[in-house]
Amino acid sequence: MIKSLRANHHILANTQEQLRILSEGMFADGELPTFEDKLSLINEYPLKPNSLEIFQVNVGYMCNQVCKHCHVDAGPDRKEIMTRDTMKMCIDIIRKANIKTLDLTGGAPEMNPDFRWFVEEANKAGVDEIIVRSNLTIILANPSYHDLPQFFKENKVRVISSLPFYQPDKTDRQRGKGVFEKSIKALQMLNEVGYGKEGTGLLMDLVYNPAGAFLPADQLQLERDFKKELKNHFDIDFNSLFTITNLPISRFLEFLLRTDNYDDYMEKLVNAFNPAAVKGVMCRNTLSVDYQGYLYDCDFNQMLGLKVQKAAGQHLRDFDINKLENREIKISQHCYGCTAGAGSSCQGTVA
Amino acid sequence: MEKTYYDPADLKKFGDVAEFGPELAKKFFDYYGDVFKEGALTAREKSLIALAVAHAIQCPYCIDAYTSDSLEKGVTDEQMMEAVHVTTAIRGGASLVHSVQMMNKSKKLSM
Numbered sequence: 001m002i003k004s005l006r007a008n009h010h011i012l013a014n015t016q017e018q019l020r021i022l023s024e025g026m027f028a029d030g031e032l033p034t035f036e037d038k039l040s041l042i043n044e045y046p047l048k049p050n051s052l053e054i055f056q057v058n059v060g061y062m063c064n065q066v067c068k069h070c071h072v073d074a075g076p077d078r079k080e081i082m083t084r085d086t087m088k089m090c091i092d093i094i095r096k097a098n099i100k101t102l103d104l105t106g107g108a109p110e111m112n113p114d115f116r117w118f119v120e121e122a123n124k125a126g127v128d129e130i131i132v133r134s135n136l137t138i139i140l141a142n143p144s145y146h147d148l149p150q151f152f153k154e155n156k157v158r159v160i161s162s163l164p165f166y167q168p169d170k171t172d173r174q175r176g177k178g179v180f181e182k183s184i185k186a187l188q189m190l191n192e193v194g195y196g197k198e199g200t201g202l203l204m205d206l207v208y209n210p211a212g213a214f215l216p217a218d219q220l221q222l223e224r225d226f227k228k229e230l231k232n233h234f235d236i237d238f239n240s241l242f243t244i245t246n247l248p249i250s251r252f253l254e255f256l257l258r259t260d261n262y263d264d265y266m267e268k269l270v271n272a273f274n275p276a277a278v279k280g281v282m283c284r285n286t287l288s289v290d291y292q293g294y295l296y297d298c299d300f301n302q303m304l305g306l307k308v309q310k311a312a313g314q315h316l317r318d319f320d321i322n323k324l325e326n327r328e329i330k331i332s333q334h335c336y337g338c339t340a341g342a343g344s345s346c347q348g349t350v351a
Numbered sequence: 352m353e354k355t356y357y358d359p360a361d362l363k364k365f366g367d368v369a370e371f372g373p374e375l376a377k378k379f380f381d382y383y384g385d386v387f388k389e390g391a392l393t394a395r396e397k398s399l400i401a402l403a404v405a406h407a408i409q410c411p412y413c414i415d416a417y418t419s420d421s422l423e424k425g426v427t428d429e430q431m432m433e434a435v436h437v438t439t440a441i442r443g444g445a446s447l448v449h450s451v452q453m454m455n456k457s458k459k460l461s462m
Contacts, residue, residue, distance in 0.1 A: 167427065210422070217425030221395070225425060267363075 002066050004075040005251060012254050013073065015305040021253065022333040026263060032270050035335045042275045046328035047283070049297075052321065054286040056103040056299060056346070057082070057090055059115060061291070063107040064141045067162075067175045069209055069252045071303050074107040082291040084114045087121070089293055089316040094125045097321050103286070103346065105133040105299060110148060119155050131158045133207075133346075136186035137179055149193045158203040159195060160242070160346075161187070166229040170211040187236045196238040205240045207348075213261040215272060215341050216243035219349045242348030245269075247300050247337035269336035277343030280350030283329050289316065297329045299346070300337075306330045362412045395424040403434040407442060 005013040012018055026032040039045035060081035063074035094102060102122045109115055109132055122130055132152065139148045152159055161183070164171045168180035175183075187196075187204075194200035206226060210216050223241035230236040246252045248265060256262040287308075288296040293316040296302040307314045312327035343350035369376035387397050398420045405413030421431055 165427075169428075212422065214419055214422045217395075217423055221393075222425050 002068070004066060004073045004077055005254060006073055007075065007077040010254065012250065012257075015303070018249055018253060018304060019306075019332060021257070021262075022248070026266060027333055032267060035331050035333050038270075038273055038336075038339075039278065039331070042278065044275075044278050047278075047281075047331060049325055049327065049329060050284045052097065052099065052285065052287055052325060054101040054103050054282070055090065055094060055099045055289065056105060056286050057087075057289045058105050058291060058299060058302060059087075059107070059109045059112040059118065061107045062111050063135065064111070064138055065108070065135055065176055065179065067251075068255060069174060069211075069246050071247055071250045071252060071300055072107065073250045073303070078107065080291045081112055082114070082293075084117065086291070086293045086316065087114055087118045089319075090118075090289060091121050091125050093316060093319050094122060094127050097319070099127060101129045101131060102127045103131040103133070108135050108138045109133065110138050110145060116151060119151075119157060123155055129158055130155065131160055134159055134161050134186075135175075136161045136163070136183040139186040139189060140182050149190045149195065152190075153193045153195070153202060156202075158205070159190060160205045160207060162207045162209065163187075163226075164209055164211050166226050166233075174209070174211045184234050184236065187230070187238070188234065191235075191237055196236070198237075204238045205242060206238050208241055208243045209246055213246075213256060213259070213265045213268075215268065216245055216344070219243040219342065240348070242346070243342075243344070244346070244348065245337045245340055245344035247334045249300055249334050250303055266333065266336070269340045272340035273336060274339055274341060274343060274351050276351040277339040277341075280343060280345065281335075281338045282345035282347070282350075283338075286346075287324065293317070295319075295324075298338075300334055301330055304332070304334070306332070357411050359415065362415060365412070395421075395426060398424050399426060399430065399434045402431060403438045406435050406438040 027034050036045055039047060058072075061072055061074045061078035062076065062081060063070075063072075063078065064076060066075040090102075093099065104115070104118070106112070112118070119130055119132070134148075139145050151157075162175070163183055164174045171180035171183065172178065190204050191197065193202070195202045195204035208216060208222055208226070216222070219241065222243060226241050227238070230238070248256055248262070248269075253262070256265050283297040283301075286298060288299045288302045290296065290302050294302075295308045295312075295314055295316065296306060297308055301307075308324065309327045309330065312323045313320050338344050338350075366380070369380075387394065387401075392400075398417055401413065402417040402421055405417050418431065
């Protein structure tokens with residue numbers, strides 16, 4: 001099994017090094033316009049948020065998988081984990097700020113020992129929707145997780161799961177040997193309790209990331225392919241497929257640099273810049289919370305250590321919706337990933 | 352790079368051919384753009400055809416461009432390889448079918 005960049009003491013485990021790479025080279029030379037330049041041209045700089053709708057909480061970086069493209073650099077060796085006290089602060093804010101959606105991510109969020117408590121409390125707090133970003137294999141990883149589909153159902157959780165492809169090869173190359181087979185089994189278990197089935201109201205969506213240095217295919221076309229193939233071969237039903245562009249940070253950045261794809265990939269993202277996608281980027285309606293309770297404009301900025309603007313209050317204990325909704329969103333060249341082509345967000349394309 | 356015939360960086364300069372003849376270049380690129388639009392064939396089908404033709408005419412720039420394009424249109428590795436085998440079958444078949452002429456001639460000349 002490959003290890004996280006952190007466990008390998010890789011230089012890219014340092015966020016400052018990643019930010020240095022993103023700001024230098026073609027962008028410093030003027031060969032390519034910076035993201036700030038592009039936003040200025042369309043009068044969107046500084047980038048400002050709309051109303052806060054989604055609270056995306058990263059409950060820890062521990063994961064049972066070590067995917068090659070992971071922007072979190074998650075893995076079994078990552079011990080960072082959110083405590084119940086921090087979760088309590090999140091619940092208070094959900095109540096006070098009328099948050100519509102709680103989006104739980106990780107690592108494998110289910111590995112946090114207080115995960116189930118958090119979900120139940122969020123439901124009591126009256127949130128409209130709870131999303132769990134499940135890697136699927138966690139359901140089979142240990143008998144204590146086998147009842148997760150039932151737990152999700154009882155708590156009306158929306159399950160969003162990564163499945164890079166409807167065939168084993170690409171999935172296993174990106175996410176680890178045997179992941180495809182386990183993912184299929186987990187999807188079937190979710191189907192068995194009603195997820196992805198018409199009329200149950202239990203939503204199960206899949207996420208597609210390209211398995212390499214290229215942009216995702218058309219979301220609708222790919223959704224048709226996935227639905228047809230998964231139904232024909234494994235009798236699996238699901239609701240929607242979301243395509244997400246790989247952002248050049250963490251392990252994917254390491255891949256781009258190691259394989260000499262970095263310059264071409266960045267050029268591809270810049271050339272595919274779509275002003276229409278800027279309107280719907282997720283940082284405008286989402287706030288990302290890390291395991292310690294610090295606030296970020298998105299999960300990617302979290303992994304780069306770019307907290308929200310200081311004046312907006314950088315921790316849950318300083319939470320002030322007015323200040324946050326008037327902040328300036330922090331950007332770097334990785335943001336081109338969210339505005340390329342049809343755009344990219346945790347809910348798929350945006351334009 | 353001056354002593355090689357192909358430079359990958361030249362692919363990005365394709366548009367620069369307008370420098371020596373803008374009018375015809377514009378016509379070509381307009382036409383090119385229209386050809387690859389979704390039509391009776393899907394954009395994905397057109398990308399695969401382009402990939403197969405690229406192998407027939409052995410254009411490294413085109414192979415580079417349409418491998419990326421095919422991946423971005425959700426084409427699998429298996430499908431790309433099958434497209435290349437179609438190219439190979441046609442190319443091989445094109446030679447082989449001429450053997451009928453050879454056989455005809457041989458039979459005519461032979462007692």
